[in-house]
Structures are given as C-alpha cells and as structure tokens.
Amino acid sequence: MRLEDVASKAKVSVSTVSRVVNGFESVKPSTRKRVMAALEQMNYRPNLQARELVAGKSNTLGVIVSNLENPFFVEIFHLLEEQAHKAGFEVLVGNTNYQPDRLATCIDMFLGRRVSGLAIIVSEQVDPELKQLAQAGIPIAFYDAAIPGKRRTGIHFDYGKGMSLLVRHLYDLGHRRMAYIGYPLQLGPTEDRRDAFLAATNKLGVQQRYLAGREHSGYAAGREATRHLLDSGFAPTAILCVNDLFAVGVLRELRSRNIAVPGDISVTGFDNIEIAEFSGPSITTINIPRERIATTIFRSLTAGDQRAQVMIDPDLIVRESTGIAHKKPRA
Amino acid sequence: MRLEDVASKAKVSVSTVSRVVNGFESVKPSTRKRVMAALEQMNYRPNLQARELVAGKSNTLGVIVSNLENPFFVEIFHLLEEQAHKAGFEVLVGNTNYQPDRLATCIDMFLGRRVSGLAIIVSEQVDPELKQLAQAGIPIAFYDAAIPGKRRTGIHFDYGKGMSLLVRHLYDLGHRRMAYIGYPLQLGPTEDRRDAFLAATNKLGVQQRYLAGREHSGYAAGREATRHLLDSGFAPTAILCVNDLFAVGVLRELRSRNIAVPGDISVTGFDNIEIAEFSGPSITTINIPRERIATTIFRSLTAGDQRAQVMIDPDLIVRESTGIAHKKPRA
DNA sequence: TTGAAAGCGGTACCAA
DNA sequence: TTGGTACCGCTTTCAA
Numbered sequence: 001m002r003l004e005d006v007a008s009k010a011k012v013s014v015s016t017v018s019r020v021v022n023g024f025e026s027v028k029p030s031t032r033k034r035v036m037a038a039l040e041q042m043n044y045r046p047n048l049q050a051r052e053l054v055a056g057k058s059n060t061l062g063v064i065v066s067n068l069e070n071p072f073f074v075e076i077f078h079l080l081e082e083q084a085h086k087a088g089f090e091v092l093v094g095n096t097n098y099q100p101d102r103l104a105t106c107i108d109m110f111l112g113r114r115v116s117g118l119a120i121i122v123s124e125q126v127d128p129e130l131k132q133l134a135q136a137g138i139p140i141a142f143y144d145a146a147i148p149g150k151r152r153t154g155i156h157f158d159y160g161k162g163m164s165l166l167v168r169h170l171y172d173l174g175h176r177r178m179a180y181i182g183y184p185l186q187l188g189p190t191e192d193r194r195d196a197f198l199a200a201t202n203k204l205g206v207q208q209r210y211l212a213g214r215e216h217s218g219y220a221a222g223r224e225a226t227r228h229l230l231d232s233g234f235a236p237t238a239i240l241c242v243n244d245l246f247a248v249g250v251l252r253e254l255r256s257r258n259i260a261v262p263g264d265i266s267v268t269g270f271d272n273i274e275i276a277e278f279s280g281p282s283i284t285t286i287n288i289p290r291e292r293i294a295t296t297i298f299r300s301l302t303a304g305d306q307r308a309q310v311m312i313d314p315d316l317i318v319r320e321s322t323g324i325a326h327k328k329p330r331a
Numbered sequence: 332m333r334l335e336d337v338a339s340k341a342k343v344s345v346s347t348v349s350r351v352v353n354g355f356e357s358v359k360p361s362t363r364k365r366v367m368a369a370l371e372q373m374n375y376r377p378n379l380q381a382r383e384l385v386a387g388k389s390n391t392l393g394v395i396v397s398n399l400e401n402p403f404f405v406e407i408f409h410l411l412e413e414q415a416h417k418a419g420f421e422v423l424v425g426n427t428n429y430q431p432d433r434l435a436t437c438i439d440m441f442l443g444r445r446v447s448g449l450a451i452i453v454s455e456q457v458d459p460e461l462k463q464l465a466q467a468g469i470p471i472a473f474y475d476a477a478i479p480g481k482r483r484t485g486i487h488f489d490y491g492k493g494m495s496l497l498v499r500h501l502y503d504l505g506h507r508r509m510a511y512i513g514y515p516l517q518l519g520p521t522e523d524r525r526d527a528f529l530a531a532t533n534k535l536g537v538q539q540r541y542l543a544g545r546e547h548s549g550y551a552a553g554r555e556a557t558r559h560l561l562d563s564g565f566a567p568t569a570i571l572c573v574n575d576l577f578a579v580g581v582l583r584e585l586r587s588r589n590i591a592v593p594g595d596i597s598v599t600g601f602d603n604i605e606i607a608e609f610s611g612p613s614i615t616t617i618n619i620p621r622e623r624i625a626t627t628i629f630r631s632l633t634a635g636d637q638r639a640q641v642m643i644d645p646d647l648i649v650r651e652s653t654g655i656a657h658k659k660p661r662a
Numbered sequence: 663t664t665g666a667a668a669g670c671g672g673t674a675c676c677a678a
Numbered sequence: 679t680t681g682g683t684a685c686c687g688c689t690t691t692c693a694a
Contacts, residue, residue, distance in 0.1 A: 048443035050687035381671035
C-alpha cells in the first residue's frame with residue numbers, strides 16, 4: 001500500500017520505488033522490473049495527500065457552482081473539464097445550492113486542498129469571502145459574481161444587451177404588455193436582468209410587471225409564478241423569464257389553462273440550454289456562448305492570462321414561443 | 332499561512348495554535364485570545380493535505396457519476412450531499428462521461444485522496460477496476476453497476492418490473508405494436524431495460540422493434556432515433572424510451588411531423604425526472620425512488636450498513652403521453 | 663544506479 | 679496549561 005511496503009517487498013529503498021513510480025530514467029532495468037512487479041502485486045496507489053503536501057500544489061482545479069440542477073452550469077463545467085483533462089488537470093466540483101455558508105465551506109475546502117486554480121460560478125454574493133480569497137495566492141476566476149481584482153478574472157455577460165434584444169424583438173412583434181419572472185433573491189446577475197428588463201420596457205413605453213419566482217430555478221418556480229401573474233389581473237401578451245427552466249414552467253401552466261403560445265401569449269427564456277430547443281413549443285431565448293466562458297476561465301486559471309474583465313455578448317435565438325401580439329390578450 | 336507562522340506571531344508553540352484551531356478546552360483564555368487574533372490577522376487556513384495525511388482519512392465522500400447532464404444522477408447526488416453535510420462530510424463529484432478510462436482516473440483520484448467512502452453511480456462496466464477497489468479498504472457503494480462483494484453495496488433497480496408495468500399499461504390501452512429506443516452501448520443496466528422490454532412484449536405477443544440511440548442520453552439522441560424509426564416503415568402505436576430525456580426528444584420529433592401524442596402514438600419515459608411532468612404533453616414514466624437510493628448509499632458509506640444487495644421497486648406514473656391505441660397507426 | 667535523510671504542514675503524545 | 683517531538687507518506691537533494 002505504501003511506498004515502503006513496496007520497497008521492502010522489492011528489496012530496494014523507497015527512493016528507488018518513488019523513481020520507478022514517477023518514471024525516472026536513472027533506474028537499472030532489472031531493478032525497475034522487480035519494482036514494477038511489486039507495485040503491480042501490491043496494487044500500489046500513491047497517497048495524493050502526501051504527494052501534494054510535498055509538492056505544495058495539486059494540479060487540480062476547483063469549480064464551485066450555485067446549482068448543479070441547472071444544465072447551464074453543468075455545460076460550462078463540462079467544457080472546462082474537457083480542456084482541463086487535455087492539459088492534465090483533474091477537476092473537482094462543489095455545489096452551493098445558493099447558500100452563502102456553503103460557498104464559504106466550498107472555498108475553504110478547495111483552498112485547503114491547495115487546488116491550483118478556482119473557478120467560482122455562482123449567483124450569490126461573494127463579498128464576505130473576498131478577504132480570504134485575496135490571500136489565496138492562486139488564480140481565481142469569477143463568472144457572474146463579485147468585483148474582480150488582482151489575480152482574479154471577472155467574466156461577465158451583457159445581460160442588459162440580452163434583455164434589450166428580447167424586449168425589442170417582442171416590441172417589434174407588437175407586444176405592449178410584458179411581464180418578467182425573475183429569481184427571488186438579491187442575486188447580482190439576475191438583478192441585472194430585471195433592471196435591464198425594466199430599463200428596456202420603460203424606454204419603449206411598454207406596460208410592464210415584475211414578478212419573483214419562489215425558487216432559484218426550476219420548472220416549478222416558473223409555473224407557480226405564472227399562476228400568480230395570471231391571477232393578478234395583469235394580462236400580459238408576453239412573459240419574459242430569467243432562464244429557460246422558468247420558461248418551461250411558464251409554458252406548462254399556460255398549456256394547462258389552454259392559453260396558446262405564441263397565439264395568445266409569447267414566452268421567452270434565457271441561457272439557451274438544450275431544453276429550449278426541445279420543448280413544445282421551442283423557446284425563443286438568449287444564447288450565452290459557454291465555450292467562450294469556459295475557455296476564458298481555463299486560460300485565466302492556468303496560463304496566467306489574467307485579463308481583469310471580460311464581457312461576453314448575447315445572441316438572440318428566435319424560436320416558436322414568440323409571435324405577433326394579439327390585440328385582445330387572454331388571461 | 333502555516334501553523335508555525337501563526338505560532339511565532341502569537342509567541343506560542345505550534346501545538347497551542349493547533350489546539351486553538353481545533354477548539355480544545357485546555358488553553359488559557361488569554362492565550363486563546365492572542366492566538367485567535369493572530370489566526371484572524373494572518374487569515375490562516377489549515378492545509379487539508381497535511382491534516383488528512385496524519386489523520387489517515389478525510390471525512391469526504393466521493394461520488395462518481397456517468398453523466399452530470401442527466402438530472403437523474405444530479406438528483407441522487409443532491410440527496411446524498413444533503414445527508415452528508417448534515418453528518419459533517421464534504422462531497423466531491425467526479426464525472427466519467429461514460430468513458431472507462433475516466434472512471435479509472437476518478438477512482439484513482441478519490442482513493443488517492445483517501446475519501447472515507449465512494450459511491451459509484453455509473454452505467455459503464457466496472458469489472459476491470461474491481462481489483463483495485465477490492466483492496467481499497469473503504470466502503471464502496473454501487474448503484475446500477477458491477478457485482479457487489481465484500482465491503483460493497485450493490486443497489487439495483489428492478490428494471491424488469493418497471494418495463495413490464497409500462498408494457499402492460501400500454502397493452503391494456505390496446506397497443507400491439509411497440510418500439511423501444513435504448514442506449515447504444517453495452518451498458519449493463521440499460522441492457523436490463525431492453526431485455527425486459529423484449530421479454531414483456533414477447534410474453535404478450537406484441538409486435539416489437541428495438542432501436543439504439545446514437546448518444547448515451549440527451550434529447551437529440553431520442554429525436555434522431557425517432558426519425559430512423561419512423562422512416563424504417565415499422566409503424567408503432569407506442570414508443571418506449573430508455574429514459575425521460577429520450578422521451579422528450581421523441582415528442583419533439585413527433586410534434587414536428589404533426590403526429591399527435593397520445594392521439595396517434597403513445598410515448599413513455601423512464602426515471603421520472605422533473606421534465607417528465609413539465610413537458611408538453613407530460614410523460615408517462617417509471618418513478619425510481621431516489622431518496623431510497625441516496626439514503627441506502629449514504630448509510631452503507633458511513634454507518635457500515637453493508638447489506639450486500641438492495642433491490643428498489645418501481646412505480647408507474649401515468650401522465651398525458653399515453654392513451655388508447657388507434658386502430659390505424661400513422662407514421 | 664542506489665540509499666539515507668531532511669522536510670512538506672499538520673496532529674498527538676509525553677513531559678514539563 | 680504549554681512546548682517538544684515523532685510521525686503520516688511522499689519527493690528530493692546529497693552521498694555513496
């Protein structure tokens with residue numbers, strides 16, 4: 001099990017076994033062979049804690065996400081993982097469930113494990129942790145969170161532009177009464193979306209309504225918010241959602257009320273996850289180019305490519321869920 | 332940064348600092364206060380590699396899954412995580428993407444990190460790794476994979492029963508021509524589903540057809556398989572899918588061909604993930620009680636509750652996607 | 663080409 | 679209540 005066990009079995013020193021394990025040249029072939037055999041027989045597996053302790057690093061990257069149930073985060077993780085593996089890194093994921101204390105725990109865990117880079121892809125506020133992060137001494141990449149500073153990369157998506165594209169698209173289709181369904185909490189990036197919605201609709205003089213879903217994500221939250229919305233008396237001709245998951249929930253509720261989409265009401269999502277293409281009807285949404293995000297994170301974590309700020313641009317993806325506004329909205 | 336740095340700053344020994352860090356009682360309040368201050372100022376964070384090296388364990392559980400993009404796996408992970416956190420464990424996830432070499436790497440990584448328990452929730456074959464796992468010396472729980480032995484818990488779901496329930500349900504609705512869309516590879520548990528489908532249809536004398544999707548999961552695979560199926564000339568009145576993701580893809584293709592569900596063709600999924608309830612139409616499926624799975628895994632990993640075999644029973648969930656068979660199937 | 667020994671950053675035992 | 683020290687398993691000089 002340990003280097004020493006193998007050493008005594010092969011009748012050599014631990015140094016020699018270590019050399020064999022790490023593929024050094026300076027080992028006599030016959031010795032190497034003997035050691036290899038012992039290694040094999042004893043099913044030796046290096047203790048990474050020990051190895052990394054002496055190395056002082058771990059060629060492991062840490063990724064912290066708010067919500068593994070949102071395919072958007074999972075996709076970014078996947079793309080990042082792919083690049084990391086190619087470069088010989090392992091990737092570990094931590095999940096916060098939007099809980100600030102979990103965030104702190106995850107950060108402690110990853111920094112305590114001396115990961116060589118940490119990607120923080122969360123929606124919650126990171127401020128209270130900034131202090132410890134500042135002294136971490138490793139590259140840290142943020143997506144969507146907090147203020148970037150030294151040794152940190154802030155990657156941001158232009159929500160304002162994205163939301164404007166949606167509002168404009170709907171406006172051009174004749175919509176003048178729009179509702180927006182967002183997250184419940186004070187999550188920075190999602191406030192951006194709401195503010196952008198408010199700004200865009202105000203600018204165009206569109207009647208609007210803002211509503212917070214009860215959960216952070218998920219179909220159920222979108223559905224429930226839709227119930228409240230429709231029962232409130234505000235009869236929108238279009239419903240915009242903070243993400244695609246919510247939009248699916250909205251579609252579900254509308255369907256169960258026999259409200260046609262986009263015949264009676266248009267619906268939009270955000271993120272362009274796969275379900276947006278496969279739901280019935282498919283969902284008009286904003287694409288966030290994950291490859292760019294993943295690549296930027298990876299570079300900043302490994303190549304020391306620490307551009308302080310990166311802004312990512314949106315694309316509008318028009319699908320079946322949006323159409324010409326009816327004069328007489330149903331609800 | 333290190334215990335020693337804090338010690339010299341607080342003018343005490345490393346032992347004392349260690350005691351304070353670990354909350355031992357036997358420290359004079361005044362000393363403790365001084366140490367705490369130093370700790371705070373220097374932003375000390377214990378090196379987990381060192382700590383775990385001496386401890387010989389890590390109060391961390393490892394979870395390996397095939398596919399983080401399948402919400403089914405994510406849900407199990409979440410439930411497991413919840414219980415683990417309550418019990419003071421951290422949970423680390425590894426992702427294999429159905430690649431056997433990734434599985435081996437993940438296992439090496441987790442065992443090398445001396446996790447105190449390892450859950451392997453994958454569909455690929457684990458046999459080649461069994462040898463190393465046998466010597467791991469820690470509790471290992473399998474879901475859906477490999478042969479359980481000593482120190483290992485095998486949790487299995489009764490796919491045969493689940494598939495029978497679906498076939499029977501459809502049969503009772505008058506269906507006599509059924510197609511099944513499965514995974515492409517020789518993945519043990521999914522072969523079970525296919526075999527169960529074949530067995531159940533044969534028993535009832537139903538015309539059947541088996542088809543493999545091109546990917547492991549995902550909407551696109553289901554959709555593509557449906558294209559092949561419909562273009563093949565076999566005109567089923569019902570399509571059964573290996574999982575709910577596939578079923579969503581099937582629905583999408585049928586919709587784009589203006590084939591009504593369940594009017595013209597009935598569709599079923601498997602797993603009962605959330606989308607099955609929210610898709611349009613909602614999907615008749617088999618529920619797999621994840622709580623039981625997660626709880627069983629957790630217990631076997633921590634409490635030494637090592638029942639060798641656990642079999643989990645299915646529930647049939649009837650929703651909108653299945654209905655009475657038409658005499659003249661369209662396709 | 664090989665072995666001995668000094669750490670890496672902690673913990674824990676023993677003495678003081 | 680404190681400090682000294684051996685040791686966890688591995689890597690890495692330095693000598694032999």
